[in-house]
Amino acid sequence: MDLVTRHQQDIRLLRKPWQVVYVFVLLVGFLLLPAVASDYTLYIVTFVLVYSIGALGQNLLIGYAGQISLGQVGFLAVGAYAFAHAAKTGIPFFPSLLLAGSAGAVAGVIVGIPSLRLKGPYLAIATLGFGIAAAQALTNWEWISGGRMGLVVPKAELLGFDLGGTTATYYLYGAISAVFILATYNLTRSFVGRAFIALRDSDVAAEVLGVHLTRYKVLAFAVSSFYTAVHGALWGQLLAYLEPQMFTFIESVTLLAAVIIGGIGTVAGSIFGAAFVVLVPQLLSDYREGVPILFGVLIVLVMLLEPLGLYGRWIKTKLYFQNFPFR
Amino acid sequence: MVERFLVYGVGGLATGSLYVLVALGIVLVYRSTRVLNFAHGDTAVLVTFVAFSLLSVHAPFWIAFPLSLAVGAAGSALFYLGILLPAQRRGSNPVSQLILTLGLALIIQGATGLVWGAEPKVLEFPLSDSDTVSLGPVVLSHLALATLGVGVVGAAGLYLFIQKTRTGLAMRALSQDLEGVQTLGIPARRLLATAWALSAVLGGTAGVFLAPVLFVDPHFMLEPFLKGFAAAVLGGLDSLPGAILGGLLLGVAESLFGGFISVKFKASFAFGIILVVLLLRPEGLLGRPFKERV
Numbered sequence A: 001m002d003l004v005t006r007h008q009q010d011i012r013l014l015r016k017p018w019q020v021v022y023v024f025v026l027l028v029g030f031l032l033l034p035a036v037a038s039d040y041t042l043y044i045v046t047f048v049l050v051y052s053i054g055a056l057g058q059n060l061l062i063g064y065a066g067q068i069s070l071g072q073v074g075f076l077a078v079g080a081y082a083f084a085h086a087a088k089t090g091i092p093f094f095p096s097l098l099l100a101g102s103a104g105a106v107a108g109v110i111v112g113i114p115s116l117r118l119k120g121p122y123l124a125i126a127t128l129g130f131g132i133a134a135a136q137a138l139t140n141w142e143w144i145s146g147g148r149m150g151l152v153v154p155k156a157e158l159l160g161f162d163l164g165g166t167t168a169t170y171y172l173y174g175a176i177s178a179v180f181i182l183a184t185y186n187l188t189r190s191f192v193g194r195a196f197i198a199l200r201d202s203d204v205a206a207e208v209l210g211v212h213l214t215r216y217k218v219l220a221f222a223v224s225s226f227y228t229a230v231h232g233a234l235w236g237q238l239l240a241y242l243e244p245q246m247f248t249f250i251e252s253v254t255l256l257a258a259v260i261i262g263g264i265g266t267v268a269g270s271i272f273g274a275a276f277v278v279l280v281p282q283l284l285s286d287y288r289e290g291v292p293i294l295f296g297v298l299i300v301l302v303m304l305l306e307p308l309g310l311y312g313r314w315i316k317t318k319l320y321f322q323n324f325p326f327r
Numbered sequence B: 001m002v003e004r005f006l007v008y009g010v011g012g013l014a015t016g017s018l019y020v021l022v023a024l025g026i027v028l029v030y031r032s033t034r035v036l037n038f039a040h041g042d043t044a045v046l047v048t049f050v051a052f053s054l055l056s057v058h059a060p061f062w063i064a065f066p067l068s069l070a071v072g073a074a075g076s077a078l079f080y081l082g083i084l085l086p087a088q089r090r091g092s093n094p095v096s097q098l099i100l101t102l103g104l105a106l107i108i109q110g111a112t113g114l115v116w117g118a119e120p121k122v123l124e125f126p127l128s129d130s131d132t133v134s135l136g137p138v139v140l141s142h143l144a145l146a147t148l149g150v151g152v153v154g155a156a157g158l159y160l161f162i163q164k165t166r167t168g169l170a171m172r173a174l175s176q177d178l179e180g181v182q183t184l185g186i187p188a189r190r191l192l193a194t195a196w197a198l199s200a201v202l203g204g205t206a207g208v209f210l211a212p213v214l215f216v217d218p219h220f221m222l223e224p225f226l227k228g229f230a231a232a233v234l235g236g237l238d239s240l241p242g243a244i245l246g247g248l249l250l251g252v253a254e255s256l257f258g259g260f261i262s263v264k265f266k267a268s269f270a271f272g273i274i275l276v277v278l279l280l281r282p283e284g285l286l287g288r289p290f291k292e293r294v
Helices: A017-036 A039-064 A072-088 A093-115 A120-140 A166-189 A191-201 A203-208 A213-239 A249-262 A267-283 A290-305 A309-322 B002-033 B040-056 B061-089 B094-116 B142-164 B166-176 B178-183 B188-210 B222-235 B240-260 B266-280
Strands: B132-135 B138-141
Touching: A017 A039, A017 A166, A039 A072, A039 A166, A039 A191, A039 A213, A039 A249, A039 A267, A072 A093, A072 A120, A072 A213, A072 A249, A093 A120, A093 A213, A093 B266, A120 A249, A120 B094, A120 B222, A120 B266, A166 A191, A166 A213, A166 A267, A191 A203, A191 A213, A203 A213, A249 A267, A249 A290, A249 A309, A249 B094, A267 A290, A267 A309, A290 B061, A290 B094, B002 B040, B002 B061, B002 B138, B002 B142, B002 B166, B002 B188, B002 B222, B002 B240, B040 B061, B040 B094, B040 B188, B040 B222, B061 B094, B061 B188, B132 B142, B138 B142, B142 B166, B142 B188, B142 B240, B166 B178, B166 B188, B178 B188, B188 B222, B222 B240, B222 B266, B240 B266
Parallel strands: none
Antiparallel strands: B132 B138
């Protein structure tokens, strides 16, 4: 059914003609959404876009490279504050975003190097420690966080256009997250992504096959924290305001929940997961206290019953209908 | 100067003895099941809330406290038997087991928030924070004294249990070789469930004794739990004496850091310690160096 005879075919982005149609429909839907949806819907979708970048970053790290991190909130804080301060000094939007991402990547390398010696639970603790220490240190440092008053993030401008409007932000964020989604697909089908997968499955075997462990582990941390820092920057820009209470351990858990509920080790899964962690609290806004229960129960169920998460369910449903009368 | 040093030091010991209790719970579970229990702090929250409810209907403290500990212990053992054990039987890796405990943490957080509400509450504690006893230059509140006492009693009790009873002996054997223990006909699963229950008792005790200082809300144990974690890592994740040493050291070091260097970064200090320890000596002060089989 899915015969591949050459490597080129195996790594093609769109392997089937109907996938082209899917992507086209998605793109048109994305472009036309502002014509039909309310401002509120657009705002929420923009949030989903922001979270999908962070979830992709977390997924690259935990799903592809197999390195657990509970310290995403640290990178989130680094990105958000770097971006806010860059934007305040008058640096334009895209350079600020790049600066924030790079700051996050540097932080990722700083965490990644000591983490080379650690695995599994120990890595979880080390990253947890980093995340909380970094977020607390940044927010306690008044010069950076603006103290109790918080920090106002200036409105973005691009080539003289004001990007404050909901629709403009929606398109801008959509374009940025599309770039990140495409970049992730490209990364995972390149030799770098394959090296990540190899070191997730067995790092000793990967090293024997010539994957430079040090380089790729640190690279995984750098790339993932670049994503997370950009998530932080865009998040701050969207809320237009940063306050210390935003950067708590819960944010790390949310990103992890997004990846696990969505489907670990798949790009589409991260996006499903991001949509899930943003939409569910919105839909259940009358039962705010119930949201953590739902997340927790789902994480447990997914870990026990459906290791590939929502994405795995989707694939199984699709297969069921493809082979319909037969099982 | 010396006096201030003493004051901060003894104050640190009191906080440290609670870190010891939390750390002992983490180490007990890690040693026996090789799972880092991220729901440890939340179990303690549950225990504290149950104690809060019992105390607010005027149950005497000596009834409310053990009863709430029993609830926590039962919940913890149930989680092990009902969720973790099936996952382990399917051969799930340590990271996914860790994520399962995170799931439990979220469930407890949500449930306590749903039942008791998110606004901070004051636990009616029989000992006061303002009545003090002077020991030379050091002034201690009744509460701090009781805290120290509970830390000592808890640690000593656990030591006696692990070292002097048959069950304790079986548990020590269990942490070395699960299959070997099962071959000898020791009920390993029941023992592991006991370890989880005991861990909840230790954590819950810390929670109830922390409650008069902090306000009780669904997240109040997060910080102490993470500190206990840091203490466990400092002492060595598979060493019970290490947890005691780590907890006391962390409590004192943190208190001195807050007193002499910076109050603002006091909270971040513990996590700095985690990073330094993991960098220089990943097995902790008293832990066995871990080797990996390829």
